[in-house]
Amino acid sequence: MAPEEIVLYGPREAPYTEKVRRALVLKGLRFELREPTRAEDYAKWSPETGLLPVMTIDGQLTSDSTSILMQLDRLYPDPPLLAKDATIAAQQRTLEDWADESFLWYFMKWLNFRGEHAVAATNVGQNQQASRQYAEEQQRPLGRLRRITAWLRAGGTWERPETAILRGLSDRLGDLVNFLGARPFFYSDRVSIADLAVYGMLLTMRRDSIPGSQQLLASRPSLVEFMRRVERETGG
Numbered sequence: 001m002a003p004e005e006i007v008l009y010g011p012r013e014a015p016y017t018e019k020v021r022r023a024l025v026l027k028g029l030r031f032e033l034r035e036p037t038r039a040e041d042y043a044k045w046s047p048e049t050g051l052l053p054v055m056t057i058d059g060q061l062t063s064d065s066t067s068i069l070m071q072l073d074r075l076y077p078d079p080p081l082l083a084k085d086a087t088i089a090a091q092q093r094t095l096e097d098w099a100d101e102s103f104l105w106y107f108m109k110w111l112n113f114r115g116e117h118a119v120a121a122t123n124v125g126q127n128q129q130a131s132r133q134y135a136e137e138q139q140r141p142l143g144r145l146r147r148i149t150a151w152l153r154a155g156g157t158w159e160r161p162e163t164a165i166l167r168g169l170s171d172r173l174g175d176l177v178n179f180l181g182a183r184p185f186f187y188s189d190r191v192s193i194a195d196l197a198v199y200g201m202l203l204t205m206r207r208d209s210i211p212g213s214q215q216l217l218a219s220r221p222s223l224v225e226f227m228r229r230v231e232r233e234t235g236g
């Protein structure tokens, strides 16, 4: 029987794509990565949700990174993406969810603060253009007003919104350090869905997607080492 044709559609830069890409590598599967080049690619490739990544196996579509990982584990169980022990597997699932949702929340808050709602545009690599627009806006009185409004909305404190976001991120990194403890991977000594999700999020920080986040990560050596371990297991 001919091997299945596996195609992963998604921006390589996105944490969710990275999570799935590394799962495919871990399982030793051959696949093609197709990256969007236009905003329309999202709706075309992902008719159900408009979100990427999606994966097709011989044309059969699965959306959402978590469902994709579950589907891969069903079809190609070796090596497994969840621990055999049901309690540990439940912890891994919970952490996967937590990583996907909590870091995204800070990222959305950052985009919102920056006055940048074009998430899709950011995802196809227009970050620099967005930053330029932001800098230009700051020069105009209306830009300053928007900034003050965002500042007040960030909780009514006089803490700058970007400081509040970085403080929150720093707390979440502290949580991860505690969850990891002295183990090589979360709750286990093998890579699971939890590690792939956390890795994707930490990668966006290592790239300094939210300015200052790279520094926060660098100050947590156990997480820096954790990323290296995931990279050793999933193709560098």
Ligand SMILES: N[C@@H](CCC(=O)N[C@@H](CS)C(=O)NCC(=O)O)C(=O)O
Residues within 6 Å of the ligand: 014, 015, 016, 042, 050, 051, 052, 053, 063, 064, 065, 066, 100, 119, 120, 123
């Ligand atoms: N829960 C989804 C999230 C996927 C997601 O948010 N994808 C972003 C790219 S990182 C996207 O497609 N954004 C396009 C949009 O919001 O229109 C998953 O785990 O796959």
